[in-house]
Amino acid sequence: MTYVLITGASAGIGEVFARTLAAQKQNLILVARREDRLVTLAAELSEQHDVKVEVLAADLATADGTEKVSSTVAASGWKLNGLINNAGFGDRGAFTELSLERQLSMIQVNVTSLVSLTWRLIPNLQESTGAFIINVASTAAFQAGPKMAIYYATKAFVLSLSEALHEELKDAGVAVSALCPGATESEFAAEAHMTDTRLFKAGTMPAEAVVRKALARRRTAIVIPGLRNLLMVWSGKFSPRLITRRLAGWLQA
Template sequence: MRILTAGSTTLITGASSGIGRSFAHRIAGAGGDLVLVARRAEVLEDLAAELRARHHIEVTVLPQDLNRPDGAETLVAELDAQGLRIDALINNAGLGIHGDLATAPLSSATTQIGVNVRGLTVLTALLLPGMIERGRGAIINVASTAGFQPVPHMAVYSASKAYVLTFTRALWREVRGTGVDVLALCPGATDTAFFDTAGDAAAVGNRRTPDQVVDTALRALRRGTPSVVDGGGNAVVSWLAPRLPERLAISLAERSVRP
């Protein structure tokens, strides 16, 4: 856990609100420096000013739209240009869109894939080698409880988060013994701006707070587990869903988010 404290620099995507913002406050409180990434420059600058004043840390703001085809590569090029060494990466940026594939605009599918899958994968692939070379680092990829089963009406979102979960679990084993910790964090419904896009119908169960999700992540990172589900009820459902008969699991998931 010393990787998220004084003397380290953590890059957080989707840092302007919700879980990303909570991670920023927690790491800043421990004395760690930050690189904050999101689309909204003004919001990031306000957050950076607050963190600098309160915790006397270094905060760099790098606005970037990770849905752009070269968004992640451009971001890493800017890190290199500024001489910023990233010790920990929190891939929190992501979005979910509620709606059927056949009736939704094609952009709703491509945007979810671009941010949830491509942006996350590229940032991980480009920043991981430096961590391994230095013999220390941490990567937290934010997946979802939706990644444990297909979710009709959110087919692309659930598939993208299944990718994040599987990708991160495999990566956890690939980097074993290198000094780099890797974790897939799987929140359920959380009280964030996610539902401004996904809609309230996408929420299943009571919403947890971003601080509760961050607490879960940091405990799991200390334990060295490949993945963790936030919340006891969410953990039960995520364990059960893959073990149900296929048609039943899909039907229950559909009913839970039916418009």
């Protein structure tokens, strides 16, 4: 019996990953802080789809919480065939105005815990044939983001790391993919104080469409769901960095 471990499974994109994979008869380990939500979701999915769904409540903003996830997986003898590093959050505001604590916590969740879980769980994944890792980055990964400086920087890190690991691990039995969604329906915008931005007012993609694309292309190094997002990323490739970073700042106003 093998499991896919999903971080940030209590809401948004992570919850949709859980629902979609359970419907495909995949056993799951759900990670997030809100244990009540995970327990309800696990009961629903195991009942509906006859799969095993484990709940692992942990705060990935702490080193202890992150360590708890990998040590519980090891102690329980759970074999993984997939890891979806999805937990993350952003916040809108100037670097000097957002609290240092919140921004360091963002780095811890979006970057440090992702690195730690990936490093610790790769040996486990390598025991399964066809194992995969999906790291949830963002279209924010492709340029700097004034007024969301740390968030954009964390996603650039996730994209760069994932591309490198895609190459390093492709002959070692683990496919690594960076998923780069644009504005998506979830709790993210409210948490990031972004609901009134030009970016979110221009429309969002359903999380179901994002997840469908991510799973179908899980062996591809970079996955950008949605034509609008793809065009934005590609046009950015041919524009001066001055333009792309100012455009990102404008979209967040």
